[in-house]
Structure formats: structure tokens, C-alpha cells
Amino acid sequence: MIVFVLQLVVAGLTVGSAYALVALGYHVILRATRAINFSQGEFVVLGGLVAYTIVHVLHASPWIGLIGATAAGFALGWVYERIVLRPAARNGDIAVIIATIGCVYILLYGHALIWGSLPQPLAPFTGAQGQAIHPGGVAIQEQSLWVFALLALAFAALWLLFDRTTFGKAIRAAAVNPVGAQLVGIDVNAARAASVGIAIALAAFGGTLIGPITLVGGTAGIAIAIKGFVGAVAGGLDSPMGCAVGGLAVGVIEKLLAGWLPYQAVDPVVYALLLLVLIVRPQGLFGRKDAVRD
Amino acid sequence: MIERLRRDVRALPVIALAVIAYGIVAHASAFALQVGTYAGIFATGAIGLSLLLGNSAQISLGQAGFFALGAYAVAWLTTSAGWSFIPAAAVGVVAATVVGLGVGLIALRFAGHYLAMATLAFGLIVYGVFSQLDAFGGVNGITDIPPIDIFGHALSNAHAYWFAWLAAALCAWATWNLLRSRTGRAFAALSGDPLAAEVAGVPVKRYKLLAFAYAGALAGLSGALYAGYLGLVIPAAMGVQLSIDFLLMAVLGGSGNISGALIGAALVAGLDVAGHTWENWRLVAYGVLVVCVVIFFPGGLAGIYVRRGRSRREAERDGFAQAAAGAGTHAEAPRERSVPAAAQGESPLRIERVRKRFGGLVAVHDVSFTLEAGRLTSLIGPNGAGKTTLFNAISGVSAPSAGEIVIRGRSVTGWPAHRIVALGVGRSFQNARLFADLTVLENVVLGAFRRERSGFVADLLALRSARHDEREAVERARATLRDLGLERRAGVYARDLTFGERRRVELARAVVSDPWLLLLDEPAAGLNAAERATLRRDVLDLRSHGVTMLLIEHDMRLVMSISDRVLVLNFGELIADGTPETVRNDPAVIAAYLGDERAAGDMRSEA
Structure with missing residues (x-):
């Protein structure tokens, strides 16, 4: 029983890492542009597919795949801000939401056109597919260990970037007070584009990390986007730590539910969790109360 | 606001003619008739979402959830309980309305993206529940639903076309009534400036809730018609894609416009069929279309004829008309100001x-x-x-x-x-x-909001009480403008x-x-x-x-x-x-x- 539960927890933390990266992406974009990107989950899928192409078509190492997917994510994010988010923002908040939903369609069915609609296996970073260690009888895939380590690395890098570099401070200043930031010489538009770039890079990074475990491609994007949002809201959209913890927690809850509930019943329960959190504690576990309304 | 609505509604007879012409021409082809019928069925739900989005400034990505409630009510009640279509559809619409009120209550606490995500989750929950429940056939849904019957008379496919569009026309009419009444003014105010609306006396929360319930009801009706027409409901047809289809109809046609919703529904129904063989290309194109519309044509297709600026001649004519209307009654006794009872013993504040x-x-x-x-x-x-x-x-x-x-x-x-x-x-x-997008007169009429008594149902059906209230409010506003020497500016937009x-x-x-x-x-x-x-x-x-x-x-x-x-x-x-x-x-x-x-x-x- 204990082993079974621990097994579920490990599996949950693994997929939860992807949700945590999506949630962090929401946080970064929201901070810079006051928008939520509904296509964040599709960028996770796309990241995995880019890595797949690099690894399985160009026969490069999985590490090159990871770096390539992340870099591609950043570039796409930059462009995405320029051609979708920024122009749509001129027509109001609802226009931004609708535009990002339009992009869900473009990405979801667009990648099916290129890569086909069936999910593909991605090679793990080290060892053979599914190779695992067994501490105390709990099987932990080697890839899961990489997922945890790299999630921690990404989180640390984000923290260093936003809290310890001038560049990060410029991005934060641009978000808090665009006019004031402009007056002290910060290029607010570039800061926003960079933020969205970082957020999409995080999504692509996450897609590559869990790709070897969950397969890449397919229609999982919307579910990932919502679950990431559940995590972000549960932890607190305005808190990076909250987003990370919330995302991981959603993954664990999902897998624990899957241990007992029929397969198709799991997602609706996780979504109901979102409504519950929104009603009971909209600022999230780590969030401040005044951060809720917009 | 009224001017925009007038332009919007002016397109309705043209659309009605097109619907009739199509019905006659398509009569020979079962396939063409089917496409037209779907357009009519979806138009109903699109009108509701269009009102929610364009008039109450709220968003829903879960309209498929309400649609499913209507569809399943008809499917289950007509098959397992042996009901006929109309009472079953009524139950579906009521269920969708009640659930709409519930979702609306959540919506009140959040704006923007929280609401969008919450409604998206809501749609998926309904979808999940219906695919789980064996009573409703699980993922296989319910089949062999009897065709729509009106008082024991089953509709043929050709009749279904007219019936669907009749339902859409009724919804368009009711929505028009709502938008030109006190309720419509409340919507215009709260989507322009919620705080000022509240201070003008509009219970903003109640009206936002109302919009949600109304959009839910129309989506439910849409679902009920769908189930009766198709004879089959499966959860897979009511997932996120349908919610986004509704969004597409509203946005493409121009949200906040009745004619826009009808055009959007017809267009999407047509595209759905035309692009059936290139599924992925079609859906990518939808995405591109949505992004382009919200960026380049935020008014949608209806924006072409609704948002056109007024010509100088029109503005002048309106101004004169207003002034003349004012002059006509000016000779009457000066307006009675109800003298506030100063000596009631209680201090005013x-x-x-x-x-x-x-x-x-x-x-x-x-x-x-x-x-x-x-x-x-x-x-x-x-x-x-x-x-x-x-x-x-x-x-x-x-x-x-x-x-x-x-x-x-x-x-x-x-x-x-x-x-x-x-x-x-x-x-x-x-x-x-x-309210910058309302005229001077409309702004002042809003101030009389608390004086008006007509309720939602009276507004919806354009009952005499609603029209009487409306006239009285306008008269009152005119008199006030006259008192303050503003009657010549009555037709001017506040932003000017x-x-x-x-x-x-x-x-x-x-x-x-x-x-x-x-x-x-x-x-x-x-x-x-x-x-x-x-x-x-x-x-x-x-x-x-x-x-x-x-x-x-x-x-x-x-x-x-x-x-x-x-x-x-x-x-x-x-x-x-x-x-x-x-x-x-x-x-x-x-x-x-x-x-x-x-x-x-x-x-x-x-x-």
C-alpha cells in the first residue's frame, strides 16, 4: 500500500513538474502583460515535438534537443508577444484571452499537420527507455530524476534572473509601472517580449523534460494548460514558489486520484478543484489577498 | 447604444429574407437543408454568448456545458421517460439557466482570465460527468431520440429547418427587446464603467448574473434543438471544441450584435461542413481567423455596418429632432419636482x-x-x-x-x-x-434607473409596462436636460x-x-x-x-x-x-x- 502510494506520488511529481513550469510561465507572463496565455499548454506539446525532431530526425543528443527546444520556445515567445499579445491588448483584456485561444487552435491542429496527431516516444536523457532505480521497492525512472533536478535548476535560474540581475529588475519594473520604467530608460516593449519569451521557453523546456515519460504530441495541451492554471491558482499566481508547489501538488493529486478513480473521471475532478479553490481561497496558498481581482 | 442597436436590427430583415430564400432553394437537397438547420440551431446559442461577451463584458469558454444540459435533458426525457419534445426542452432550458446562475455567481467574484479559465473548466466538468454516467450512456451517449414533435406532430427534416430558425428568430426578438429596454441600458452602463453604473443605480452584480443565466438558457435551448434534430447525443460532440465554436460564431459575427451572432453561426456551420475533409487545416484556419478578427476587426462582420461613424447630416438631424421634441413639450407647465419632505424629523445623513x-x-x-x-x-x-x-x-x-x-x-x-x-x-x-459610448440623453435616462420598475420578463417580452416605463424615463430625462439647458446636445455622444x-x-x-x-x-x-x-x-x-x-x-x-x-x-x-x-x-x-x-x-x- 505504502509503496503503491509512493509510486503514485513519484509519478505525480513527474507530471506535476510540467504543470509547475506551465504555472511559472503564467506567472511570468501575467507579471509582464496582465494576460493569461491559454495556449501555454500547446507550447509544452510543441517544445516536446521540437526536441523530438532534433533527437529523432536530426539524430542529435537529447541534451541538444532540450537546449534547442528551450531556445526555440524563447524565440517563439518573443514573436508571439509581438504579433499576437501586444496587438490584441489594444482591444482590451477579453480580446487577449480570445486571441490566445485562437492560438490554441493554430498550435494544436498545426502541429498535427506537421507531426501527425499520434503522440511519439522521445528518447530519455540518459539510459534506456523506462530504465529505473528502485529505492525501497518504489520504481523511479531515471528520467524522473532528471525532471526533478532540471525543474529545480530552472526555478533557481528564474529566481537569479528576476531577483539578482539588472535585466530581471528591468523586466519587473516594466511590469509594475510601465511609464515610470520608460522614464528611467527601460525598453518596456522589449521587456514584455522577453518575459513572454521566458515563459514560453519554460513551457517548451517542460515539454521536453516529461516527453520521454508521457510521449510528445497529441491533444494533451488543453489539459496541461488548465492543470497548470489550477496549480498556479492553488499556490498563488503572484508567487513563483506558489506556482511551483501548486503545479507539483496538482500532479500528485491527479495521480493519487487515478489510483482509485476510473481513468476518465480524474480530469473532471481536478478541474472541479479549480472551481473549489477559486471559491474558497482565490489568492492561493502563497498569494496575497489583494492580488486576486485582475 | 440605441443607434448601434438600430443599425444591428436593421440587418435582421435582410437575414430573414436570406434564411427564407435558402430554405426554399435548399429544399431539394437534404444535405444543404441539414447545414442550414445546424446554422439555425447554433444561432440560438450564439446570440446568448454574443450578449454575454459584447453587452455584459464577461466571457464564457464553457457554453458547450450548457448546451450539453439542454441536449441531455431532451435525449434522456424523450427516450427513457417518454416525454414529448417541448416539456423536455423546457426542462433542459431551466436546468441550463439554473446552472448558468451558479456559474455566474462564481463569475461575479472574478474578472477576465479567472473567469475564462473557470468556465473552460466548467465545460470540461460537464463533459466529464456525462461521459461517466451510465444512465446517460457514458461515452456512447444516447441514441434513437425521437424527432422533434409539436403537440404530437413529428417534424420532418424540412420542417426542422423552419422550426430551428423560428426558435432563433424568437431569441433574436427577445434579445432585441432586452437590449432596447432598461435591461439593455444597464448592460451598456456596466460594460462601459461598472462603478459609474452602480452609482447611477444599476445593480451591476444582478445584471451580470442575469447575462450569464440568459446566455446559459439560450445555449441550453440550442442543445435541446440539436438533440431533437440529430436524434443522437454523444459527449464527444460537446467538448471544448463546441465551446470554442460558439466563441468563434460570436467573435466572427461581432459580439454584442444580434445580427452578428446569426451571421457568425451561419458562417461557422457552413465552414464546418465545407472544411470537413481537411479537418486540421480548417481548425488551424479558425484559429488564424479568430486571432485576426480580434486584432484587426474587433467589431466582427457586423462591425462593418454597425460601428460606422455617423455622418454629419445624421448627427445634425438627430440633434434637431431632439431639440424639436424638447420644444414641443416646453410649453407645458414647468416640471413638477417632487418636493422632498424636508421635515420628516430624520436627518438626511x-x-x-x-x-x-x-x-x-x-x-x-x-x-x-x-x-x-x-x-x-x-x-x-x-x-x-x-x-x-x-x-x-x-x-x-x-x-x-x-x-x-x-x-x-x-x-x-x-x-x-x-x-x-x-x-x-x-x-x-x-x-x-x-458613459462615453452613450448619448447625452441615454446617459441621463440611466440616472432614472431607480425610478423604473419594469422587470426582466417585461423587458424580454416588451410588455406594455416596460414600454411605458421606457417612455416615462425618456420624458423625465428630456425634462431634466431642458431644465439644465442641454436639450440641444441630447443626441451627442458623451465622448464628444x-x-x-x-x-x-x-x-x-x-x-x-x-x-x-x-x-x-x-x-x-x-x-x-x-x-x-x-x-x-x-x-x-x-x-x-x-x-x-x-x-x-x-x-x-x-x-x-x-x-x-x-x-x-x-x-x-x-x-x-x-x-x-x-x-x-x-x-x-x-x-x-x-x-x-x-x-x-x-x-x-x-x-
Whole structure:
């Protein structure tokens, strides 16, 4: 029983890492542009597919795949801000939401056109597919260990970037007070584009990390986007730590539910969790109360 | 607003003709008829979402959830319970309405992306529940649903086409009734400026909820028709894709337009069929289309004929018409202002140790005073003294942290603004918050909101009571505009007014419902000398009619010359209270104003 539960927890933390990266992406974009990107989950899928192409078509190492997917994510994010988010923002908040939903369609069915609609296996970073260690009888895939380590690395890098570099401070200043930031010489538009770039890079990074475990491609994007949002809201959209913890927690809850509930019943329960959190504690576990309304 | 609606509705006969022509031409082809029928079925739901999105400024990505409720109600009740179509559909619509109210309640707590994500989750939950429940056939859904029957008469496929479009036409008619009535004005106000709407007397939350329930009901009806027509419901047809299809219809056609929703539904139904063989390409194209529309054509297709700017001739004609309408009734006896019962014993306003804290800052600190009925009291004080904060507390814009506010003997502490307005309290804002997209007349009619009584159903069905109310409100607004010499500007959009005019229109909006207590926040700020003189006359006129007034003002000449009593606020505390004479000579007041030489000078020069 204990082993079974621990097994579920490990599996949950693994997929939860992807949700945590999506949630962090929401946080970064929201901070810079006051928008939520509904296509964040599709960028996770796309990241995995880019890595797949690099690894399985160009026969490069999985590490090159990871770096390539992340870099591609950043570039796409930059462009995405320029051609979708920024122009749509001129027509109001609802226009931004609708535009990002339009992009869900473009990405979801667009990648099916290129890569086909069936999910593909991605090679793990080290060892053979599914190779695992067994501490105390709990099987932990080697890839899961990489997922945890790299999630921690990404989180640390984000923290260093936003809290310890001038560049990060410029991005934060641009978000808090665009006019004031402009007056002290910060290029607010570039800061926003960079933020969205970082957020999409995080999504692509996450897609590559869990790709070897969950397969890449397919229609999982919307579910990932919502679950990431559940995590972000549960932890607190305005808190990076909250987003990370919330995302991981959603993954664990999902897998624990899957241990007992029929397969198709799991997602609706996780979504109901979102409504519950929104009603009971909209600022999230780590969030401040005044951060809720917009 | 009415002008936009008029242009929108003017397209409806054209659409009706197109629907009839298509029905006749497509009669020969079962396939073509089927496409047309789907368009009609989806049009119903699209009208609801279009209203939600365009008129109440809320979003739903879960319309498929409401659709599923309607569809499953018909499917289950007509197969397992043996009901006929109409009662089954009614149950479905009621279920969708009730659930819509529930989702709307969640929506009230959040705006924007929270709401979008929550409704997306809601749609997926409904989808999940229906695919799980064996009673509803699980993922296989319910099959062999009998065709739509009207009083025992089963509809053929050709009849179904007409029936679907008849339902859409009824919904279009009802929505039109709503939008041109008091309800429509409430929507226009709350989507323009929720706070100003609330202060004009519109219960914003109730109307937002109403929009959600209405959109839910129409989506439910859409689903009911779908189940009856197709004879089969499966959960897979009611997932996220359908919700996004509805969104596409509303956005493509131009949200907030009835004709737009119809065009959007027809277009998407057509594209769905035409692109069936290239599924992925079609859906990518939908995505591109949505992105392009919201960026380049936020008004959608209907925007082409609805949002066109008015020609000068039209504007002039409207102006003359309004002026003429005003002149026509001008000869009648001057408008009866219901004289407020000044001597009811109760003070119009008593505030008791009111405090307002923002984090660590105490903006208003234990202020108490009582106004005398029929008197004009001014509230002065240096910038940042807490005057507007106090106004906000009194008018219900933001509840005080402590203390009590008593209006005519009733404790109203913590009441929402619209309820305080309903008691007969009018207010103006420092920066004249008008609804920019409404005309002057429409802005002022909104002020009469609390006077109107017609309910939602009366509005929906355009009952006589609703139309009577409407006429009365417009008459009232016209009379007020006439009193204030604004009748020639009645047809002008508020955004095209000068600042001084905006101020006067705001005053008109505040007094149109005959308030007996008026809170005016810096009414003279930004006015030129002539406008100030007019303002002075208007204010004195209101006082002579027995209206109790509380005035925030920096213009000391005005304050000292018209006030019966002056209250001075400094750093959130009341430091003086008395006649202009005593306040002017109060050393504490002079000290407070020393930083503001000009005002202090004004004060002394008046002495």
C-alpha cells in the first residue's frame, strides 16, 4: 500500500513538474502583460515535438534537443508577444484571452499537420527507455530524476534572473509601472517580449523534460494548460514558489486520484478543484489577498 | 447604444429574407437543408454568448456545458421517460439557466482570465460527468431520440429547418427587446464603467448574473434543438471544441450584435461542413481567423455596418429632432419636482465615527457629522484630506473600515452603491464619469434607473409596462436636460462633449431621479467663469427645491458664498464645522490652508 502510494506520488511529481513550469510561465507572463496565455499548454506539446525532431530526425543528443527546444520556445515567445499579445491588448483584456485561444487552435491542429496527431516516444536523457532505480521497492525512472533536478535548476535560474540581475529588475519594473520604467530608460516593449519569451521557453523546456515519460504530441495541451492554471491558482499566481508547489501538488493529486478513480473521471475532478479553490481561497496558498481581482 | 442597436436590427430583415430564400432553394437537397438547420440551431446559442461577451463584458469558454444540459435533458426525457419534445426542452432550458446562475455567481467574484479559465473548466466538468454516467450512456451517449414533435406532430427534416430558425428568430426578438429596454441600458452602463453604473443605480452584480443565466438558457435551448434534430447525443460532440465554436460564431459575427451572432453561426456551420475533409487545416484556419478578427476587426462582420461613424447630416438631424421634441413639450407647465419632505424629523445623513483605512494609512479618521435637511453643506480641506474617500464611504462605493452611516434613520453602512442610490441619494464624480459610448440623453435616462420598475420578463417580452416605463424615463430625462439647458446636445455622444458639458450632463444624471440628497464632488473644477456661474445658479435652484446637498469644492469664493455650513477636513479629521463666517476665521483652518496660499488668500479676501 505504502509503496503503491509512493509510486503514485513519484509519478505525480513527474507530471506535476510540467504543470509547475506551465504555472511559472503564467506567472511570468501575467507579471509582464496582465494576460493569461491559454495556449501555454500547446507550447509544452510543441517544445516536446521540437526536441523530438532534433533527437529523432536530426539524430542529435537529447541534451541538444532540450537546449534547442528551450531556445526555440524563447524565440517563439518573443514573436508571439509581438504579433499576437501586444496587438490584441489594444482591444482590451477579453480580446487577449480570445486571441490566445485562437492560438490554441493554430498550435494544436498545426502541429498535427506537421507531426501527425499520434503522440511519439522521445528518447530519455540518459539510459534506456523506462530504465529505473528502485529505492525501497518504489520504481523511479531515471528520467524522473532528471525532471526533478532540471525543474529545480530552472526555478533557481528564474529566481537569479528576476531577483539578482539588472535585466530581471528591468523586466519587473516594466511590469509594475510601465511609464515610470520608460522614464528611467527601460525598453518596456522589449521587456514584455522577453518575459513572454521566458515563459514560453519554460513551457517548451517542460515539454521536453516529461516527453520521454508521457510521449510528445497529441491533444494533451488543453489539459496541461488548465492543470497548470489550477496549480498556479492553488499556490498563488503572484508567487513563483506558489506556482511551483501548486503545479507539483496538482500532479500528485491527479495521480493519487487515478489510483482509485476510473481513468476518465480524474480530469473532471481536478478541474472541479479549480472551481473549489477559486471559491474558497482565490489568492492561493502563497498569494496575497489583494492580488486576486485582475 | 440605441443607434448601434438600430443599425444591428436593421440587418435582421435582410437575414430573414436570406434564411427564407435558402430554405426554399435548399429544399431539394437534404444535405444543404441539414447545414442550414445546424446554422439555425447554433444561432440560438450564439446570440446568448454574443450578449454575454459584447453587452455584459464577461466571457464564457464553457457554453458547450450548457448546451450539453439542454441536449441531455431532451435525449434522456424523450427516450427513457417518454416525454414529448417541448416539456423536455423546457426542462433542459431551466436546468441550463439554473446552472448558468451558479456559474455566474462564481463569475461575479472574478474578472477576465479567472473567469475564462473557470468556465473552460466548467465545460470540461460537464463533459466529464456525462461521459461517466451510465444512465446517460457514458461515452456512447444516447441514441434513437425521437424527432422533434409539436403537440404530437413529428417534424420532418424540412420542417426542422423552419422550426430551428423560428426558435432563433424568437431569441433574436427577445434579445432585441432586452437590449432596447432598461435591461439593455444597464448592460451598456456596466460594460462601459461598472462603478459609474452602480452609482447611477444599476445593480451591476444582478445584471451580470442575469447575462450569464440568459446566455446559459439560450445555449441550453440550442442543445435541446440539436438533440431533437440529430436524434443522437454523444459527449464527444460537446467538448471544448463546441465551446470554442460558439466563441468563434460570436467573435466572427461581432459580439454584442444580434445580427452578428446569426451571421457568425451561419458562417461557422457552413465552414464546418465545407472544411470537413481537411479537418486540421480548417481548425488551424479558425484559429488564424479568430486571432485576426480580434486584432484587426474587433467589431466582427457586423462591425462593418454597425460601428460606422455617423455622418454629419445624421448627427445634425438627430440633434434637431431632439431639440424639436424638447420644444414641443416646453410649453407645458414647468416640471413638477417632487418636493422632498424636508421635515420628516430624520436627518438626511448622519455619519458616526466613520473611519477608512488603506493598509497602514488612515484616510478618514473617526469623522462624525449630521446634515440638516434642505441645507447646502460644503466639505473642504487640502488635497489628500480624505474628502473623496468620505464621499465613497457615504455613497457605498467602498465601505468604511469602522463607524456608521445613517441615511434618513436607516443604517446603510456597507450597502452597495445602487441600494443607496435607490434611497434617493445622487452623486457626481470628480472627473465626471459619463458613459462615453452613450448619448447625452441615454446617459441621463440611466440616472432614472431607480425610478423604473419594469422587470426582466417585461423587458424580454416588451410588455406594455416596460414600454411605458421606457417612455416615462425618456420624458423625465428630456425634462431634466431642458431644465439644465442641454436639450440641444441630447443626441451627442458623451465622448464628444467639452469638459464643462460633461459636468452638466453628470449633474443631470444625478438629479433626474429627484434625489433628496445630492453629493457633488468638485463640481466647479475645470469650469470656466461662465460655467461656474451657471453651476452656482443650478445648485441654488436645487436647494430652493429642498434638496439637501453635500459639496466638495476647492473654489473658496463659491463655497463661502453659497454654503449654509462648512465642514473642514484635514488629514482625515474634522477640524472645523460652522457657518462660512466662523470657519473662515478659524485659526486651525487657516493653518491647514497655509500650504495652499491661493486658497488661503481666497478665504481671506472673502472675509
